[in-house]
Amino acid sequence: MSSQPPPPTPSAQARSASTLPAPNPLLEIGITILVPALILMQLSSQARLGPLLALLLALAFPVGWGLWDGWRRRKLNWIAVLGVISTLLTGGIGLLKLDATWLAVKEAAVPGLIGLVILGSTWTQRPLIRLLVFNATLFDVDKVQYALSERGTTATFEQRLRTGTLLLAGTFFFSAVANYVLARWVVTSEAGTEAFNQELGRLTLLSYPVIAIPSMLMMMALMFWLARGARHDTGLDLADLLRGQ
Numbered sequence: 001m002s003s004q005p006p007p008p009t010p011s012a013q014a015r016s017a018s019t020l021p022a023p024n025p026l027l028e029i030g031i032t033i034l035v036p037a038l039i040l041m042q043l044s045s046q047a048r049l050g051p052l053l054a055l056l057l058a059l060a061f062p063v064g065w066g067l068w069d070g071w072r073r074r075k076l077n078w079i080a081v082l083g084v085i086s087t088l089l090t091g092g093i094g095l096l097k098l099d100a101t102w103l104a105v106k107e108a109a110v111p112g113l114i115g116l117v118i119l120g121s122t123w124t125q126r127p128l129i130r131l132l133v134f135n136a137t138l139f140d141v142d143k144v145q146y147a148l149s150e151r152g153t154t155a156t157f158e159q160r161l162r163t164g165t166l167l168l169a170g171t172f173f174f175s176a177v178a179n180y181v182l183a184r185w186v187v188t189s190e191a192g193t194e195a196f197n198q199e200l201g202r203l204t205l206l207s208y209p210v211i212a213i214p215s216m217l218m219m220m221a222l223m224f225w226l227a228r229g230a231r232h233d234t235g236l237d238l239a240d241l242l243r244g245q
Contacts, residue, residue: 032062032083033204040201044194051197052095058201059091086110090200097192103200104187108180115172118165127165133223134161139230140243147234157233164226171218178211 036058044054066084089106092098121128135141148154186203189195230241 028065029208031065033208036061037201037204040197040204044197046194051192051194054197055091055094055200058197059087062087082110082114094191094196094200097190100187100189100191100196101184103191104180104183107183108176110176111172111179112176115169115176118172119169122162122165122169127161129161129165129168129226132168133164133219133226134230136243138223138243139227139241143236144230144234144241147236151233151235153233157230160226160229160233164222164229167222167225168219171215171222174218175211175215178214179207182206182210 039049039054039058039061043049043057044051048054049057063084066081066087070081086106090103093103093106118128118132144157145154148157183203186206187196187199189199227238227241230236231238234241
């Protein structure tokens, strides 16, 4: 009887990164949303920091958090990278004193471009839902693929993934439209002014309950739909589908 070779041992760096605790969502919300919003709304007057310094200080928190978290994990999270880029673009609009319309365009452009990339991947061999939802972090992909092969339902599940990719793109398009409408409604003052900073702070606070939470709920619904479909196509229980169960 031939013996199976032992699985490769992860490197010390990979083990170190994998043992890091998951980010505390409340701490992350505080650093990237609440603190910048309070700085913009409370410290932008000329009697305090002034519009420019308050804007720079507020932007430093989400940028610093994103860079520090990537450094300690020794891994670039593409969502965090996009967040840093988006924050820097906001700072550029404020520093260059561009029309507030550009802020709304920027707010819509980031999720809109992601949605277009995801939509385009529908017609490729690797739809991006495999990277964002049906991945080895959440699902036991090898077990699912083996069960699909055994039942002859691989093609059915692949079509399900393509449909899920369209739904995933739709969540980002929703975010793009909602971002644009909210930014146009809240931020109306000229960039570089105290009023602009205060409105930007309100936009930061409103974007979480108005946009982030609905988008999160849609993503959770998509994961539930995909897990239910995988359960039907593989015959496995939900506990067997998920990673670590």
